[in-house]
Amino acid sequence: MPLTNPVLAELADAFGVSTEFWDWKGRHIEVGDATVIGILAGMGVDASTDESARAALIDHALRPWRRPLPPFTVAQAGQPIRIDVHVPAGSPAWVAVRLEEGGRREGWQVDNYTPDREIDGAWVGEASFELPGDLPLGYHRVVLENGERTFEASLVVTPGFLGFPRAMGARRVWGYAAQLYSVRSSRSWGIGDLADLADLCTWSGTQHFADYLLINPLHAAQPMTPLEPSPYLPTSRRYVNPLYIRPELIPEWATLSEHKRTRIAKIKAGLDHQLEGSEQIRRDPVWEAKMAALRVIYDEGLSEVRTMAKEKFVRGEGRALDQFATWCVLVTEHGMNWREWPVEFRRPSSPEVAAFAASRARDIDFFVWLQWIADDQLREAHSAAKAAGMRVGVMTDLAVGVSTQSAEAWTLGDAFAQHVGVGAPPDHYNQLGQDWGQAPWRPDRLEELSYQPFRAMVAGMLRHSGGLRVDHVMGLFRLWWIPEGLPPTAGAYVRYNHEAMVGILLLEAHRAGALIVGEDLGTVEPWVREYLRGRGVLGTSVAWFESNYDGTPLAPEHYREYCMASVTTHDMPPTAGYLALDHIRLQHRLGILTEDLDEELDLARRGFQTWDRILTERGFLDPECDDVSEKVLAMHRYIVDSPARVLCAALVDAVGDRRTQNQPGTIDEYPNWRVPLSGPDGEPLLLEDVFTSARAARLAAVMNGFSVPVGGCR
Structure with a gap:
């Protein structure tokens, strides 16, 4: 059943809750209110009423403006990194990166025409900075200096590609x-x-x-x-x-x-x-x-x-x-x-x-x-x-x-x-x-x-x-989340x-x-x-x-x-057990086989006959x-x-x-x-x-x- 409240749908999307999916048979399934409300409650979000859902949505939208820096930024090596910061409107801001292994790299401000906003009774401005694209791999710190105040947050630069370890070589x-x-x-x-x-x-x-x-x-x-x-x-x-x-x-x-x-x-x-x-x-x-x-050895x-x-x-x-x-x-x-x-x-x-x-x-x-x-x-x-x-x-x-x-x-x-x-x-x-x-x-x-x-x-x-x-x-x-009950x-x-x-x-x-x-x-x-x-x-x-x-x-x-x-x-x-169809007989014995036993056995045997033919044709099995x-x-x-x-x-x-x-x-x-x-x-x-x-x-x-x-x- 689809969601009855469009605000609930927006709130679900804001917190990464999918309101639809395609099941194993290819059918389109829509998620109901109780599921979304239960999942959001698990994240500490009250969406039980229209009013509370609307308030939670507004709070979520304001969250980035209440933080000087995003708490976490991830980037692949060699890619440009852009960070939005929030400071009192009209105040100066400087951004740099303190590297994991020591040293400092400066960022530079880029255009951002987002208007100032009144947040909790004070005017806040947004500024954007780019960081060097050649930062080394590692866990670094983004540093924001705003007048006499300094703020920090995490930045991780990850490999774009991992592949095989050197010890494997080309083999x-x-x-x-x-x-x-x-x-x-x-x-x-x-x-x-x-x-x-x-x-x-x-x-x-x-x-x-x-x-x-x-x-x-x-x-x-x-x-x-x-x-x-x-x-x-x-x-x-x-x-x-x-x-x-x-x-x-x-x-x-x-x-x-x-x-x-x-x-x-x-x-x-x-x-x-x-x-x-x-x-x-x-x-x-x-x-x-x-x-x-x-415990004897520990003593x-x-x-x-x-x-x-x-x-x-x-x-x-x-x-x-x-x-x-x-x-x-x-x-x-x-x-x-x-x-x-x-x-x-x-x-x-x-x-x-x-x-x-x-x-x-x-x-x-x-x-x-x-x-x-x-x-x-x-x-x-x-x-x-x-x-x-x-x-x-x-x-x-x-x-x-x-x-x-x-x-x-x-x-x-x-x-x-x-x-x-x-x-x-x-x-x-x-x-x-x-x-x-x-x-x-x-x-x-x-x-x-x-x-x-x-x-x-x-x-x-x-x-x-x-x-x-x-x-x-x-x-x-x-992940597939299931609300309690x-x-x-x-x-x-x-x-x-x-x-x-x-x-x-x-x-x-x-x-x-x-x-x-x-x-x-x-x-x-x-x-x-x-x-x-x-x-x-x-x-x-x-x-x-x-x-x-x-x-x-x-x-x-x-x-x-x-x-x-x-x-x-x-x-x-x-x-060996799979080929002997042990698993089907076991499921039948345990009462978890959803189809008729003989039909399942026949279906599996036909599948194995196909395998036998293919293995034989490729010379992997004696006919x-x-x-x-x-x-x-x-x-x-x-x-x-x-x-x-x-x-x-x-x-x-x-x-x-x-x-x-x-x-x-x-x-x-x-x-x-x-x-x-x-x-x-x-x-x-x-x-x-x-x-x-x-x-x-x-x-x-x-x-x-x-x-x-x-x-x-x-």
């Missing part, structure tokens, strides 16, 4: 994608950890000549049980989940007394006994055991040199780390939902929180120490990857957002929209839409904060990685300043020498893919989804050069072969035949796993994000088994472009 790269928690070794504590990551990098780099290892987000989860299993619904994207720490690799382990080592050994033995026979990754007992062991204390190293890390992280650690301890006292805490603890800057932090200083320092240790072990993993000859190394994954009960929602306050969630509109895969339970950043507050939270998060993730995959990259352009179908898109967010992403990647891949699957406006390609950000091409207008598979030679090409993704079954492992190899030969500069093979495909890690549309009906890496028979595999997998070796040979004979039926 193509390929790598494995793995859900780290599922890849367990004989030495890990029931879950894949950062030591396993280092070993996986060493194996794939030295034995299979892979150039990167893409892993799931390592974002921090809750600091207490029960833990959220999804790595895509974290409490902080800036910090790491301590669950991935390997206790025995902490340097202080070597200084523990025999008694303390025995104590930790008993903790691990108890955990092993508890997990014995379990068919799933069980995070809760792993967390309890690891925290107990890590050992640090040498003078190690103290220096920790203090350097803490200084670099600043106040954000202290607040995150404080939140972790508060959670253990008052529960996960900080909105239900005693009122005095709901604001991180309150005197009561400061008093609490002083009284629990050692507990808070423990959580600070955990982040330092995790950062150290992640650095070691990336170093192992580079030492193994990987040109990219560890590639991390950036989740779309954080949960509404997250540490970031507590520490950043109104930077997040209130009483609004993030999700997705209805599509082919979920016709009821999705509510991911995440809190969205407010575009207006991000501008006022100069995107500092986003910048710090990206810089932290790229500190020890050679690449970053951005899940749902459309989130840098727009409304279904996902009643949401609307809210636009973000993509020039700022993509620009900062590129600047941090440029500084880190990193590769950026945007997950641009699903409903993505065509111009977005063109924009990202123009900025040197890779897209994502999944063979099952790449198709012509008639639905037939897109020929590999027509794939994009600037993409990460793969056969499957973490939201789909492994290729008489119906062996699943050979079809998996054939599918990977297909993407290798593309011009894509980055290729990706799922580790589950390398070992013949069939079980999906995540079934969208479910929570506990299926063990999402709790499935251990397994072989074709469904039996869990240890990392040591992966090292000796002949099946994985054959897939690696295909990915390296070696001439691997097309096998016949077995």
Whole structure:
């Protein structure tokens, strides 16, 4: 239903709320009043009546005139920069840029014939200045001098184009994608950890000549049980989940007394006994055991040199780390939902929180120490990857957002929209839409904060990685907001300043020498893919989804050069399971299949018959072969035949796993994000088994472009 009030439509446009969209079936949908009013309320804007909406619109229009400088300006390197300033009418103004690395560059005034305006009882004039177009990349400050007063604001100059890191040269790269928690070794504590990551990098780099290892987000989860299993619904994207720490690799382990080592050994033995026979990754007992062991190591204390190293890390992280650690301890006292805490603890800057932090200083320092240790072990993993000859190394994954009960929602306050969630509109895969339970950043507050939270998060993730995959990259352009109390179908898109967010992403990647891949699957406006390609950000091409207008598979030679090409993704079954139609039977069993089972199976079989014909015609598959492992190899030969500069093979495909890690549309009906890496028979595999997998070796040979004979039926 269209909006009933034209003022509401203007207000929605002013705050970036789209009042219409085209759904997955190509139908034009108009957004209703309740949705827009709810979304605006999440940004602190009262649009519940005609009068309040009109007042909010007037206030928004006057906002630039009430500020001497815009709070944030972004520009691409080499482009002219124009800034409008507002000063008392008739007063002088000078504008310059104070550079990040030191120095000053002067701006010059240009024509602006905008009349003076009376604002809040005083006359204000507008003047325009141009800044030099050859400013260096970086985070600078715009300085406005107006008589005896000086004002400052942020200016970021970003790369116009990122492209491939120097380490790649002109060559193509390929790598494995793995859900780290599922890849367990004989030495890990029931879950894949950062030591396993280092070993996986060493194996794939030295034995299979892979150039990167893409892993799931390592974002921090809750600091207490029960833990959220999804790595895509974290409490902080800036910090790491301590669950991935390997206790025995902490340097202080070597200084523990025999008694303390025995104590930790008993903790691990108890955990092993508890997990014995379990068919799933069980995070809760792993967390309890690891925290107990890590506390023993923490209590050992640090040498003078190690103290220096920790203090350097803490200084670099600043106040954000202290607040995150404080939140972790508060959670253990008052529960996960900080909105239900005693009122005095709901604001991180309150005197009561400061008093609490002083009284629990050692507990808070423990959580600070955990982040330092995790950062150290992640650095070691990336170093192992580079030492193994990987040109990219560890590639991390950036989740779309954080949960509404997250540490970031507590520490950043109104930077997040209130009483609004993030999700997705209805599509082919979920016709009821999705509510991911995440809190969205407010575009207006991000501008006022100069995107500092986003910048710090990206810089932290790229500190020890050679690449970053951005899940749902459309989130840098727009997100589907759902007002509290409304279904996902009643949401609307809210636009973000993509020039700022993509620009900062590129600047941090440029500084880190990193590769950026945007997950641009699903409903993505065509111009977005063109924009990202123009900025040197890779897209994502999944063979099952790449198709012509008639639905037939897109020929590999027509794939994009600037993409990460793969056969499957973490939201789909492994290729062996997909070919066996396991996913359709699973959806039917869970009651989320929207069509008749037999019809869906027949439709899928016809699609696979088309694939078999194409793979056979190209010589990638023996026409008489119906062996699943050979079809998996054939599918990977297909993407290798593309011009894509980055290729990706799922580790589950390398070992013949069939079980999906995540079934969208479910929570506990299926063990999402709790499935251990397994072989074709469904039996869990240890990392040591992966090292000796002949099946994985054959897939690696295909990915390296070696001439691997097309096998016949077995």
